[in-house]
Amino acid sequence: MSMRMRKLFARRFAGGKSCSWWCRLRAMGAAAQVRSSSSEKIQTLRRIHPVSVPDPGPSVLPSSPHEFGLFSTSFSPxxxxxxxxxxxxxxxxxxxxxxxxxxxxxxxxxxxxxxxxxxxxxxxxxxxxxxxxxxxxxxxxxxxxxxxxxxxxxxxxxxxxxxxxxxxxxxxxxxxxxxxxxxxxxxxxxxxxxxxxxxxxxxxxxxxxxxxxxxxxxxxxxxxxxxxxxxxxxxxxxxxxxGAEVVKKGPENIERRLNSRQRGKEVRKAITAA
Structure with a gap:
């Protein structure tokens, strides 16, 4: 880079102004670096698992954040x-x-x-x-x-x-x-x-x-x-x-307990009937 270009960049960055084409150039370089690193990782995985990882092709990185699904607002129960x-x-x-x-x-x-x-x-x-x-x-x-x-x-x-x-x-x-x-x-x-x-x-x-x-x-x-x-x-x-099977309750034969007076009455009734 020439001295004139260096002074131009220094003047622009020192004054707080943004250099749009320079930012685009840096972004392109970063994207190329990410693309190359991801390609190396995929190639390594292909050597380890030759069938499980497909060939990524030319479009490894998405062109917009919407392809990541980060801005999706769809909602379904x-x-x-x-x-x-x-x-x-x-x-x-x-x-x-x-x-x-x-x-x-x-x-x-x-x-x-x-x-x-x-x-x-x-x-x-x-x-x-x-x-x-x-x-x-x-x-x-x-x-x-x-x-x-x-x-x-x-x-x-x-x-x-x-x-x-x-x-x-x-x-x-x-x-x-x-x-x-x-x-x-x-x-x-x-x-x-x-x-x-x-x-x-x-x-x-x-x-x-x-x-x-x-x-x-x-x-x-x-x-x-x-x-x-x-x-x-x-x-x-x-x-x-x-549900559990409902079983009808059978008839209950309950014997009454009689006191002495009731027992005497039953005895007298039996004697009279005889």
């Missing part, structure tokens, strides 16, 4: 059916660990965009019920024929006469929560059918709703203000098991 590889089953943990997996069917949903509070109340309403009754009940909730009792998260909830049958005065009809739970119940029922369980004798043995990470958005108000616009998604898991 995760629904799992309970039929996985054994190694994956070890990673998927349920809250109830004492239930035999061979005699139960499971289903879960993760990061579901549905109100946590309403979903929790809906889940607790059907906990321990038979599957047929739970499906009918949630279907009636969608048609506003039956209501969900609001026991824990009941702030601001209005009163309705449909809550009297459930022992409460405040109840709601959370349609979205009922639809989500209906889908999970049918999913678990299909899993039970695949396992060979008796679908007509299934009960909701375990159901749990956990809070997922809150999602933040914004809403624009008057005078240039911005307020948060949050959502509270949920993780839902449930387990269905076969």
């Amino acid at each position: 995760l629904l799992t059916t309970g039929h996985h590889h054994p190694e994956i089953d070890k990673m998927v943990r349920y809250g109830a660990t004492s239930i035999d997996g061979a005699k139960s069917a499971r289903a879960r949903g993760s990061y579901l965009r549905v109100s946590f509070k309403n979903t929790r109340e809906t889940a607790q309403a059907i906990n321990g019920w038979k599957l047929e009754r739970a499906l009918t009940y949630l279907g009636n909730v969608l048609e506003h024929k039956e209501a969900i009792p609001m026991r824990r998260y009941a702030g601001g909830t209005g009163r309705t006469a449909q809550g009297k049958a459930l022992g409460v005065s405040r109840a709601r009809w959370p349609v979205k929560s009922a639809e989500i739970l209906l889908g999970l119940l049918k999913n678990a029922e299909a899993n039970a059918d695949t396992k060979g369980l008796d679908t007509s004798n299934l009960i909701v043995k375990h159901i749990q709703v956990n809070q997922a990470p809150k999602q933040r958005r914004r809403t624009y108000r008057a005078h240039g203000r911005i307020n948060p616009y949050m959502s509270n998604p949920s993780h839902i898991e449930l387990i269905l098991t076969e």
